[in-house]
Amino acid sequence: MKAAILYGPSDVKLEEVDVPEISSGEVLVRIEAALTCGTDAKVYLRGGHPRMIKPPAVFGHEFAGVVEEAGEDVDGFRKGARVVAANSAPCNKCFYCKRNQKALCEDLLFINGAYAQYIKIPSRIVQQNLLIVPESVSFKEAALVEPLACVLHGVEESGISPGDVVAVNGAGPIGLLFVQVAKLKGAYVISCDLEEERLKMAKEAGADATVNPCEVADQVTAVRELNGGRGVDLAIEAVGNPVVWEKSVSMVRKGGMVTLFGGCAPGTKVALDTELIHYSELTLKGVFHHTPYYVEQALRLLQQKKLNTSCLITGELPLARLSEALEMIVNHQGVKTAIIP
Helix, strand or coil: EEEEEEEEECCCEEEEECCCCCCCCCCCEEEEEECCCCCHHHHHHHHHEEEEEECCEEEECEEEEEEEEEEECCCCCCCCCCCECCCCCCCCCCHHHHHCHHHHHHCCCCCCCECCCEEEECHHHHHHHEECCCCCCCCHHHHHHHHHHHHHHHHHHCCCCCCCEEEEEECCCHHHHHHHHHCCCCCEEEEEEECCCHHHHHHHHCEEEEEEEEHHHCHHHHHHHHCCCCCCCEEEEEECCCCHHHHHHEEEEECCCCCCCECCCCCCCCCCCCHHHHHCCEEEEEECCCCCHHHHHHHHHCCCCCCCCCCECCCCCHHHHHHHHHHHHHHHCEEEEEEEC
């Protein structure tokens, strides 16, 4: 099969490799669409990932396709079935899984390899996070399940109520999903980003107001003034930048919450105003990844056609042009590109 192999920083080569062989409980999926994402762009630039990818390796983790082969002891997935898989599955045995904190599983099993013609789905993921895709959902839409599941986790942990004023910092793929899901919760949503084109997409996604830090004297003040000067009820950081983490903390009202969703580089430190956090009784909440519950909820939401997916998937390219698609993310061009093997 054809597969994109990551060898190091910004070094990807399209090669012929063996189709993965499956064992009992596993499923081989022929990929119909794989989506680019910010994490993949970071992996591409850095030449790997400390937890998931050590080059040389096939990478990519947002995908949907068709079952090519099902191993023994696999129920419910026959050859030809339309499916989507999340990129991980918890062990259900460790301390955190038993406390229903499955995103923190001590043995979280990850898979990568979506930038290829076929991918092997391990038994644990088959059992928990491989789902049948309804005919009403396209393969490109279905591939949004993984990032949407992460966002649903973030929104649930944030406790958004109807009428809340929510600032979403970052209008990339995750930020645009946060805008849409927060709107479904009944919030008034402010989208912040440095790129005007991204802010236009945020408006298309349903944002009630936008703020470009380059066009205001002070971003924090501009956001706070959109809620009478007191600050927003919730600020979501969807960038993974320490400066934006700090600004998010300063945007919220007394008693407000900050959801820190964007992952910064390992070893990153931020400066926090202890007086502000203490006397304003702020809640700072880190949110990571997804769980099987949110994966199922994500597919259901896509099936219900409650999201604008056209503002999220803004291009389509063949596998041979993957490097070009990843460079587009790095250069803030478009949002997500569907890679068609």
